[in-house]
Amino acid sequence: MSTPDTPPVVRADVLVVGAGPTGLYAAYYAGFRGLSVAVVDSLPEPGGQITAMYPEKQIFDVAGFPSVRGRDLIERLLAQAAPFGPRYLLGHRADVLERGPGSFAVTTHLGTRVEARAVIVTGGIGTFTPRPLVPAAEFEGIGLAYFVRHLDDYAGTDVVIVGGGDSAFDWALALHPVAKSVKLVHRRETFRAHRATVAAVRELGVELVVNAEVSRVLGGPEVLGVELKSKEGARTLPCGRIIAALGFTANLGPLLKWGIDVENRRHIPVDAAMATSVPGIFAAGDINDYPGKVRLIAVGFGEAATAVNNAAHHLDPAAPVFPGHSTDEPAPARV
Numbered sequence: 001m002s003t004p005d006t007p008p009v010v011r012a013d014v015l016v017v018g019a020g021p022t023g024l025y026a027a028y029y030a031g032f033r034g035l036s037v038a039v040v041d042s043l044p045e046p047g048g049q050i051t052a053m054y055p056e057k058q059i060f061d062v063a064g065f066p067s068v069r070g071r072d073l074i075e076r077l078l079a080q081a082a083p084f085g086p087r088y089l090l091g092h093r094a095d096v097l098e099r100g101p102g103s104f105a106v107t108t109h110l111g112t113r114v115e116a117r118a119v120i121v122t123g124g125i126g127t128f129t130p131r132p133l134v135p136a137a138e139f140e141g142i143g144l145a146y147f148v149r150h151l152d153d154y155a156g157t158d159v160v161i162v163g164g165g166d167s168a169f170d171w172a173l174a175l176h177p178v179a180k181s182v183k184l185v186h187r188r189e190t191f192r193a194h195r196a197t198v199a200a201v202r203e204l205g206v207e208l209v210v211n212a213e214v215s216r217v218l219g220g221p222e223v224l225g226v227e228l229k230s231k232e233g234a235r236t237l238p239c240g241r242i243i244a245a246l247g248f249t250a251n252l253g254p255l256l257k258w259g260i261d262v263e264n265r266r267h268i269p270v271d272a273a274m275a276t277s278v279p280g281i282f283a284a285g286d287i288n289d290y291p292g293k294v295r296l297i298a299v300g301f302g303e304a305a306t307a308v309n310n311a312a313h314h315l316d317p318a319a320p321v322f323p324g325h326s327t328d329e330p331a332p333a334r335v
Helices: 021-032 048-053 070-084 134-139 166-175 195-204 253-257 297-315
Strands: 009-017 037-041 087-090 094-100 103-108 113-121 127-130 158-162 181-185 207-209 212-219 223-230 233-238 241-244 248-251 281-283
Touching (some): 009 021, 009 087, 021 037, 021 048, 037 113, 134 212, 134 241, 166 195, 181 212, 281 297
Parallel strands (some): 009 037, 009 113, 037 087
Antiparallel strands (some): 094 103, 103 113, 127 248, 212 223
16 A cells, blocks of 8 residues: 555556556456556545445445445455555545656656556546535534444444435445434435335335435534424434435546546546557546446456456557466466
8 A cells, every 4th residue: 555655656567547446456457467556546545436435335236246345345356456466556646647658657646656558547437525514514524424434333323314315325224223213314305216225214114304404413512413494394303423425526637637538527438448549548447438338346347357458468569468367377476
């Protein structure tokens, strides 16, 4: 991981921009191809959105796992890549890109320069910022959270979840057996969450307070309750914790200045090799786009392997795009 003694220049065959699931799998696969790897991510921990937003959530669409907790998936991806010794620069935002003959240099916002012969962008949706729950802003970190990092932190407490999307209902399901009580507040009568999840939350008996908004948070310094406003009038819900699941805004940030074709300031078009408009730069995962694109973690894994294999061929045209199966090779030695 990144450390205070991170050198001013890091050199690698491949730079992976983004340490989410797709980026971590790309780090493994590049190591499998015999390439040295550096991984840059603006977040202080690996795992991307999973670590930041739903480390405790069960994920059901990863091949080979009937279900896997978010943080467990990230731990296994890190263990898979570990034998090849990828260099992680966490808390480093990839900022300025320079192109040289057959090489690239990316300088992070902290001043570290990463020199590589190919780049694979796996930045998901870019940097993401939670939409704030304005009346509760002063309680952020002391009762208000936008993501649940550890379910145990909510054990025995009264929890109010604000939102009507999948995240809000997922947290209601996860917290119900842990918290003293869970109530969900939404400003509309209809929900954006999947119908089956809404039905499951209703069956648990979680109170759904609709057509209501949080107007004030009671307490100080700790949260004691929330005051709601609606057409029916004001209502107070006692609680010790608030989760604001209101979505987030995303921004590709400095990537927009790298000279790569970008659609709608959001997605990077790629071809069947996961190649972008700039030779030597590839993209995989939610950030890329092509006809028929499906945005799933499982798809990102396949795109990462495709990007790495084509990057390997780009670096050495004599190297085959397909290297053979991992079962043909001896188990890797730990670096």
